[in-house]
Amino acid sequence: MDSQWRQLAQWIGQSNRIVFFGGAGVSTESGIPDFRGAKGFFHQDREIPIERVLSIDFFETHPQAYWEWFAQENAREGVAPNAAHRFLAELEKRGSLSAVVTQNIDGLHQSAGSERIFELHGNWSRLLCTGCGRRFSIADFEEARTGAVPRCPSCACVVRPDIVFYGEMLGSGVLEGAVRAIADADMLIVAGTSLVVYPAAGLVDYYDGDRLVLMNATPTPYDSRANLVIRDPVGKVFAELARAV
Numbered sequence: 001m002d003s004q005w006r007q008l009a010q011w012i013g014q015s016n017r018i019v020f021f022g023g024a025g026v027s028t029e030s031g032i033p034d035f036r037g038a039k040g041f042f043h044q045d046r047e048i049p050i051e052r053v054l055s056i057d058f059f060e061t062h063p064q065a066y067w068e069w070f071a072q073e074n075a076r077e078g079v080a081p082n083a084a085h086r087f088l089a090e091l092e093k094r095g096s097l098s099a100v101v102t103q104n105i106d107g108l109h110q111s112a113g114s115e116r117i118f119e120l121h122g123n124w125s126r127l128l129c130t131g132c133g134r135r136f137s138i139a140d141f142e143e144a145r146t147g148a149v150p151r152c153p154s155c156a157c158v159v160r161p162d163i164v165f166y167g168e169m170l171g172s173g174v175l176e177g178a179v180r181a182i183a184d185a186d187m188l189i190v191a192g193t194s195l196v197v198y199p200a201a202g203l204v205d206y207y208d209g210d211r212l213v214l215m216n217a218t219p220t221p222y223d224s225r226a227n228l229v230i231r232d233p234v235g236k237v238f239a240e241l242a243r244a245v
Ligand code: NAD
Pocket: 022, 023, 024, 025, 026, 027, 028, 029, 032, 033, 034, 035, 036, 037, 038, 040, 103, 104, 105, 106, 107, 121, 191, 192, 193, 194, 195, 196, 197, 215, 216, 217, 218, 231, 232, 233, 234, 235
């Protein structure tokens, strides 16, 4: 095993309040593109830029664009938790990981079995009515998987995903929970995030221990603060660690 991976494995073995803070790069090996990575959404030639499709102003006037994008994303075959999601769920079961903080909306940490998750930007499988606030699951609206705009059976208003669109505030309860978990962590693993989206990126500042691991394919503004920087794919690293730790 590579010496950096060995160091990571050793710290994981010695820690019992690990927090994992991840971004879109954690799910690229599951088949979901990130935003800023080499094959990310920002580099795709799209009629409507993704940041517009995912902004609240645009959703309010063009909900169809979001639901068409959602249908396209959900048509991808073989999307499932990868070795990183699975290993984190395993660490939680063993009692050494206290929380997963994620910027992802894809729900893959839940699918892998993680339970203590702070989803900073929500989850696209949870839905709510824009009129009466009634809550739903994506399973209640199979038509949404074909791009049709789901409507509330109670009041007929448009149903939206329970995600934080650009232009919206993060939920204060989720943010406070994530801050508390990170401030209390004895190891912080930050992975698959460019650390440029705020306020999420600023969460790293709440960790003041000496086991800050930054695992990202490309440089981030926080690399110089990390105790260990790893550039290898997060799923590949965790697949190896699952065998070793
Ligand atoms: P980002 O696209 O800005 O950055 C992803 C980073 O991960 C890049 O620096 C890239 O080099 C790196 N990366 C990609 N694959 C990797 C891998 N296998 N191993 C290691 N590093 C890898 O993503 P972000 O920082 O999370 O910010 C984007 C925002 O977009 C987030 O708020 C998130 O909500 C949203 N988003 C979510 C999903 C999802 O739910 N899966 C997908 C795309 C975007």
